[in-house]
Amino acid sequence: MEIDPSPGAQIAASEFATGAVDEIAPFGSGHINETYRVTCATAGLATRDTSATPATPESPEGPERPSRFILQRVNRRVFRDPVAVMRNIERVTAHIAAQVAGHPDAARRVLALMPARNGKLSHVDAAGEIWRAYRFIAGTQTFNEVASATHVGGDALAFRAARAFGRFQKQLANLPDPPLGEPLPYFHHTPRRFAALERAIASDACGRARETKAEIAFVLERRAITGLLMEAKLPVRTTHNDTKLNNLLFDEGSGEAICVIDLDTVMPGLALNDFGDMVRTMTCDAAEDERDLARVTVRLDLFEAVARGYLAEAGSFLTNAERELLSTAGKLITFEQGMRFLADYLEGDRYYKVHRERQNLDRARVQFKLLESMEAQENAMQRLVKQIA
Secondary structure (H helix, E strand, O other): OOOOOOHHHHHHHHHHOOOOEEEEEEOOOOOOOEEEEEEEOOOOOOOOOOOOOOOEOOEOOOOOOOOEEEEEEOOOOOOOOHHHHHHHHHHHHHHHHHHOOOOOOHHHOOOOEOOOOOOOOOEEOOOOOEEEEEEOOOOEEOOOOHHHOOOOOHHHHHHHHHHHHHHHHHHHOOOOOOOOOOOOOOOOOHHHHHHHHHHHHHHOOOOOOHHHHHHHHHHHOOHHHOOOOHHHOOOOEEEOOOOOHHHEEEEOOOOOEEEEOOOOOOEEEOHHHHHHHHHHHHOOOOOOOOOOHHHOOOOHHHHHHHHHHHHHHHOOOOOHHHHHOHHHHHHHHHHHHHHHHHHHHHOOOOOOOOOOOOHHHHHHHHHHHHHHHHHHOHHHHHHHHHHHO
């Protein structure tokens, strides 16, 4: 039996569980929220797996309570309005659930929030922390990078992932008004990210600017590209805003990407921000914090797979202007993320979780090396997009 020592996690788990909690174990590799997989005693529960059985606020117990679920504490330091985050997630999951209702595997194709004992879809503990629970989707796996896929080729994995995120955008293209709230205003506003980095450099709160002179110079030389997407007057869509490979659940049998997860940042945005983040995270074999920068390069076969997968679903609604900027999007989002990692390092690693010294600096260096690779291959990437589109 493994019980997390945090009293908050134990109490929150009991609010969503039926019966005794057998195990609370850290789960996943996310940087922001506190996430656990909770296993409950099976006494009083049906023996069959009910992990995907939907429940509703009107019927908190659903047909049966699951023996496993995912418990998360929403990071209030990052998400200042967690109530708005939960409201967005409720709307998004309900909308997608309605669209996949006729699918034989519908319950595994969208996250399902579990009501707490009082029927609400979140629990607020005595310290004011907000906890939520998702039904555990059995028979799935996640990948942190394309190189970790052993049962399928990296290009096939990238294609399936990009298609799933394109389908996610397509499913939300007809989300009724009003627009979703913005839990992180200006999240993908590259000029603001540049300005935030300039402030971090100027304040040098932790005395780290001296050791990052090369990275700072790299950024300052590219000031002119920060507004490329913002100035293009592209349509605003409902987007995920964190389209990393590990934000998808893949079916263990078929290898299909069946469910988009980590919905905290779903909000109005540019479709190309999502595509750009896929290019950033799915076209390179190296880890996000790789120290051997010689391993960091864009693979054109993976870029082609991402573009083909995404356009297989999103191609039905993208405008010509959006299509023309697809190859630029990867460059901009990679640049933006590199600036975020560098700013966080200069400010003392306050935003992203780190597990070793200089990890955020290593992350920034990977992004900048990846950007250089994109710049060197930009013409080839543009040709591939035109062939596909």
